[in-house]
Amino acid sequence: MxxxxxxxxxxxxxxxxxxxxxxxxxxxxxxxxxxxxxxxxxxxxxxxxxxxxxxxxxxxxxxxxxLAEPFRIPSGSMMPTLLVGDFILVNKFAYGIRLPVLDKKIIEVGEPERGDVVVFRFPKDPSQDYIKRVIGKPGDEVTYRDKKLYVNGKEMPQATDGLYAGTDTESRELVRRGAESLVEQLDSVSHKIIAVPGDQVGPDFTISVPAGHYFVMGDNRDRSSDSRVWGFVPEQNLVGKAFVIWMSWRGLSNGVIEFSRLGTLIK
Known part of the structure; x- marks a missing residue:
C-alpha cells in the first residue's frame, strides 16, 4: 500500500x-x-x-x-555514484517551488541541466520515486551507439578508469563479469559509469526529446531500467535534484554504516 x-x-x-x-x-x-x-x-x-x-x-x-526531502536508494541502477542503502537529500526548489500534494509549480526557479542526478515520480506509476541522471533536455537529439552517448551530434567523451572494483554485495557479480569503470563527461559534469562486457539495455538508437520532457539514464549503464526502456520523464514529474549523501546504511553484510560516504556531494 x-x-x-x-x-x-x-x-x-x-x-x-x-x-x-x-x-x-x-x-x-x-x-x-x-x-x-x-x-x-x-x-x-x-x-x-x-x-x-x-x-x-x-x-x-x-x-x-x-527545501529538502530525504530518499533511500533501493537499487543498483546508479552505481557507482549511488549505492544500495545510501540515504540522500534532494533539493526541492532547484527546479521550481511546488505546492505539496497538488504538485503545482507556483514559482519558476530553474530547470535540469545535462548531468544532473534527479529524483522524479515514475511516469508509469507516479506513486514510485525513481532516481537517474539527465542525459537529454527538451529538444535534444540523443544517440546511443557502441555504448557511447552523442547529444546533438556531439560525443560525450569517456575515459577508462580501469576495472570496476566495488566490494559490496551488489558489486560482486559485476566484478565477476569484468565490469569496466569509465569517466564520462556530460557538458561540465564529470562522473563515473559502469559498463559490463556483452551486456546492453536495448539496441542502439537516435531519439529526439519532446518539449516538456527529459531523457534519463542510470550510471550502471547495462543494468538500469531507464528512458531506454520506459520513455521520457515529463517535467511535472520532477521532484528535485539529488545533492548529498547524508547516511549510508550498507547492512550487516557490508559493515553496517559506510562512514566514508557520509557528506559526499552527488555529481
Whole structure:
C-alpha cells in the first residue's frame, strides 16, 4: 500500500492547527474563568497534543515541501555514484517551488541541466520515486551507439578508469563479469559509469526529446531500467535534484554504516 506522506503531513498540520485555534478563540478563556484562583487551567488532552505537535509538524512540512526531502536508494541502477542503502537529500526548489500534494509549480526557479542526478515520480506509476541522471533536455537529439552517448551530434567523451572494483554485495557479480569503470563527461559534469562486457539495455538508437520532457539514464549503464526502456520523464514529474549523501546504511553484510560516504556531494 502506498502512503502519500506529504498528504498525511498536510492533513495533520490542518487538523492540529484547527483544533488549537478553535480552542484558543472559543474555549480557553471560558476554561480559565472557571478555574479556581491560583490553579492553572487544564487543557483537554486533544488540545494539549495539538498545541504541542502543530509547530513541529508545520516545520517538517515546510522543510520537506520547499527545501529538502530525504530518499533511500533501493537499487543498483546508479552505481557507482549511488549505492544500495545510501540515504540522500534532494533539493526541492532547484527546479521550481511546488505546492505539496497538488504538485503545482507556483514559482519558476530553474530547470535540469545535462548531468544532473534527479529524483522524479515514475511516469508509469507516479506513486514510485525513481532516481537517474539527465542525459537529454527538451529538444535534444540523443544517440546511443557502441555504448557511447552523442547529444546533438556531439560525443560525450569517456575515459577508462580501469576495472570496476566495488566490494559490496551488489558489486560482486559485476566484478565477476569484468565490469569496466569509465569517466564520462556530460557538458561540465564529470562522473563515473559502469559498463559490463556483452551486456546492453536495448539496441542502439537516435531519439529526439519532446518539449516538456527529459531523457534519463542510470550510471550502471547495462543494468538500469531507464528512458531506454520506459520513455521520457515529463517535467511535472520532477521532484528535485539529488545533492548529498547524508547516511549510508550498507547492512550487516557490508559493515553496517559506510562512514566514508557520509557528506559526499552527488555529481
Amino acid at each position: 502506498h502512503f502519500d506522506f506529504a498528504a498525511i503531513l498536510v492533513a495533520l498540520t490542518f487538523a492540529t492547527g484547527v483544533i488549537w485555534a478553535i480552542d484558543h478563540w472559543f474555549f480557553a478563556k471560558q476554561r480559565a474563568a472557571q478555574t479556581p484562583p491560583g490553579e492553572a487551567p487544564r487543557e483537554p488532552v486533544l488540545v494539549e497534543y495539538s498545541r504541542s505537535f502543530f509547530p513541529v509538524i508545520l516545520i517538517v512540512l515546510l522543510f520537506r515541501s520547499f
